Amino acid sequence: MIELVDITKRYAIRGGAHTVLDGINLTIRPGEKIGILGRNGAGKSTLIRILSGAERPTHGHIRRSMSLSWPLAFGGAFQGSLTGQDNLRFICRVYGVDYREKLDYVQEFAELGEYFREPVKTYSSGMRARLAFAISMAVEFDCFLIDEVITVGDARFHEKCQRELFEKRGDRAFVMVSHEPHNIRDRCDRACVLQSGSLSFFDDIDSAYAFYQGVMT
Secondary structure (H helix, E strand, O other), rough: EEEEEEEEEEEEEEOOEEEEEEEEEEEOOOOEEEEEEOOOOHHHHHHHHHHHOOOOOEEEEEEOOOOOOEOOOOOOOOOOEEHHHHHHHHHHHOOOHHHHHHHHHHHHHEEEEEEHHEHHHHHOHHHHHHHHHHHHHHHOEEEEEEEEOOOOOOHHHHHHHHHHHOOOOOEEEEEEOOOHHHHHHHOOOOOOOEEEOEEEEEEHHHHHHHHHHHHOO
């Protein structure tokens, strides 16, 4: 289980501070699929980064008893001077995964060819995203973080990503944030709406969608 307890995030701005998240509480249970709706700029990506540990809250804390991915297809955590292969080796060591068992899978899934053995700083953003997604699948987290719909690569690669995550790992929990309600409706068990720093909870997707439409008007 993962619990966010009274999470607040403020950023310093000229003349004061801007509160993005204000006292957020959220519980994610094993296998649960949670969708978070919110307009652009509502703080969805900030919440995902705090969940992943990439960013610290100003106040509050997180309790984790499940392994939690970084945001899928996010390649910002790679060491640019290391090759894709060496980044895989390092990440496997951090998470206690046998690198040798995952090498062929990641190399085949990411479809980087010879670039897999080139420094990541030479990669395009799409190549970084493909490598990040492949490594996320290889580590086999208990809960995946999805920041907006996954749009990695062309239509064929996108379909492959959807199959790996939503079909082959259908027993895992995930948190999906989006400003497109149909993404939440298609994939999630329950939904929340993030607005003005607060998270409103709903037991069914239709109620969340109706509330979200009211927020947007």
